Amino acid sequence: MKKILVLNGPNLNMLGKREPEIYGTMTLWELEQYIYEQANELDIVADCIQSNHEGEIIDEIQYALEKHDGIIINAGGYTHTSVAIMDALKAVGLPVVEVHLSDIKKREEFRHHSYISLVAKKIIFGKGKEGYREALEFFVDSK
Numbered sequence: 001m002k003k004i005l006v007l008n009g010p011n012l013n014m015l016g017k018r019e020p021e022i023y024g025t026m027t028l029w030e031l032e033q034y035i036y037e038q039a040n041e042l043d044i045v046a047d048c049i050q051s052n053h054e055g056e057i058i059d060e061i062q063y064a065l066e067k068h069d070g071i072i073i074n075a076g077g078y079t080h081t082s083v084a085i086m087d088a089l090k091a092v093g094l095p096v097v098e099v100h101l102s103d104i105k106k107r108e109e110f111r112h113h114s115y116i117s118l119v120a121k122k123i124i125f126g127k128g129k130e131g132y133r134e135a136l137e138f139f140v141d142s143k
Contacts, residue, residue: 002070003046003067004039004045004047004069004070004136005064005071005072006046006049008074009051009052009074009079010051010053010077010078011076012050012074013028015028023102024128034132035048035132038136039136042137044136044139054078057075058085058088061092065094068094069139070094071092072097072099073085073089073116074098074099075098079115079116085115086116086118089120095138096120097121097139098123098124099135100124101125101126103125104126121142122135122138
C-alpha cells in the first residue's frame with residue numbers, strides 16, 4: 001500500500017473563511033476528510049499536514065524520505081517564492097504532484113510562476129478538491 005504525504009502550505013488553514021469567491025466554503029478539515037476518503041477508496045495511506053512556516057514544510061519534506069512513497073503539495077504562496085521548498089523536494093527525490101485549488105493561470109501575474117512545477121511530475125490546478133483525487137490517482141497509476 002502506497003503512503004503519500006499531502007502537504008498544504010500557508011493560509012490553507014483559512015479555507016472556508018479566506019476569499020470564498022475563489023476557494024469556496026470548504027474548510028481545511030473538510031478537505032482533509034475528503035482526501036482521506038479518496039485515499040481509502042484508492043487503497044492509499046495519506047498523511048495530511050498543513051503549515052504556515054517554510055522551515056516546517058521543508059522538514060516534513062525531508063522526513064517524507066523515510067516514510068512516504070510520494071508527495072502531493074499545495075505550497076500556497078510559497079509556490080511562487082520558495083526556492084528552498086523546491087530544493088527540498090528535489091533533494092528527497094520522491095515523486096511530487098503539485099496541486100492548487102484555484103486556477104493560478106487565471107489569477108494575478110505573479111501566481112503564474114511556480115518553483116514547485118520545476119520538480120513536479122504532474123501539476124493540477126483549478127479543479128478544487130477534485131484535484132487532490134486526481135493527484136492520488138497519479139500515485140495509483142505510477143510505479
